[in-house]
Amino acid sequence: MTIACRPAWTVLLVLLSLRMPAGAAPMDGGPFEAVRRGDRVRLxxxxxxPVTGVVRAVEAERITLDLRWEEGGVEGTLSVDRDLVRSVQVMAAWDERELARRRESRMRRLQEAEEELSRAAAGREGSPPEADASRRGPDTKGPAASGGSPVATGKPASGALTPEEMEKGLALMKEFPPKEGWGTASDKTADWLKIKFPVIGAALTAAEQKFLDNYDLWLRTKQAVESGAPIAAPAPKPVGETATPATAPVEAPKAGPNPSPAPAAGSPPPPPPPGAPIR
Known part of the structure; x- marks a missing residue:
């Protein structure tokens, strides 16, 4: 008796047909259906x-673009959720000449950024002694360090906070604590909040808008707290200035005729009103 055997290659073909090609995106009919890793796309x-970049990773619900090779691009990537995308356009691949031009442009941009940082560092090193003293903090050899009374100028040093600013800044730090990511988390930095609406079309919340509006004071207060910088004393009042006396409450007028004022001592009595009987 002969038993028909199923060829092994048939089973192998079935298994291969069930595998997804390497680098393919999930085929679920979404906006990323035809996108593959390495494609240059415009979202x-x-x-x-619009956002243009090279696909670094693509999933069913999210796509990540490499922005480093775009004109005026940034050194980083951008991940966009599927529900924020209206449409996806796969663009033509670059030829060798265009790729070399963009590589040169990127290297030039990085070189310019490095030179800018070097100039900024050189400027800090060549700053005047007054600026250096303000960065070093209070004088440890002055009258305050030897037990004398410090001189209160009423004006903060360069970058220092007044007591009023410090009070407001501490309230902002309590409302937007750094330990909860304010100022450091990718979705809570001032740079991201400035471009949040243009990039993803989501408006800022009331808390995000308040944080962005007061970011400068929040950051200065945070730096002052971390460095232990002194707080400037309030300006003294000018000599001879007195407090404004409180105004006495004014009584409401009573109904009826106004009473006549009492005569001064030694003065003759006032004449009687017209029509009054003479005694």
Whole structure:
């Protein structure tokens, strides 16, 4: 008796047909269906803002673009959720000449950024002694260190906070604590909040808007607290200035005729009103 055997290659073909090609995106009919890793794409967000970059990773619900090779691009990547994307356009690949030009442009941009940082560092090193003293903090050999009374000028040093600013800044730090990511987390930095709406079309919350509006004072207060910088004393009042006396409460007028004022001592009595009987 002969038993028909199923060829092994048939089973192998079935298994291979079930495998997804390497680098393919999930085929779920979404906006990323035809996108593959390495493609250069242009995303049109629901805010109608375009974003162009090279696909570094693509999933069913998110796409990550490499922005380093775009004109005026940034050194980083951008991940965009699927529900923020209106449409996706796969663009033509660069040829060798265009790729070399963009590589040169990126290297030049990085070189310019490095030179700018070097100039800024040189400027700090060549700053005047007054600026250096303000960065070093209070004088440890002055009258205050030897037990004398410090001189209160009423004006903060360069970058120092007044007591009023410090009070407001501490309240901001309590409302937006750094330990909860304010100022450091990727979705809570001032740079991200400034571009949040143009990039993803999401408006700022009331808390995010308040943090952005007061970011400068929040950051200065945070730096002052971390460095232990002194707080400037309030300006003294000018000599001869007195407090404004409190105004006495004014009584409401009573109904009826106004009473006549009492005569002064030694003065004759006032004449009687017209029509009054003479005694």
């Amino acid at each position: 049109i967000l629901k805010s109608k803002s």
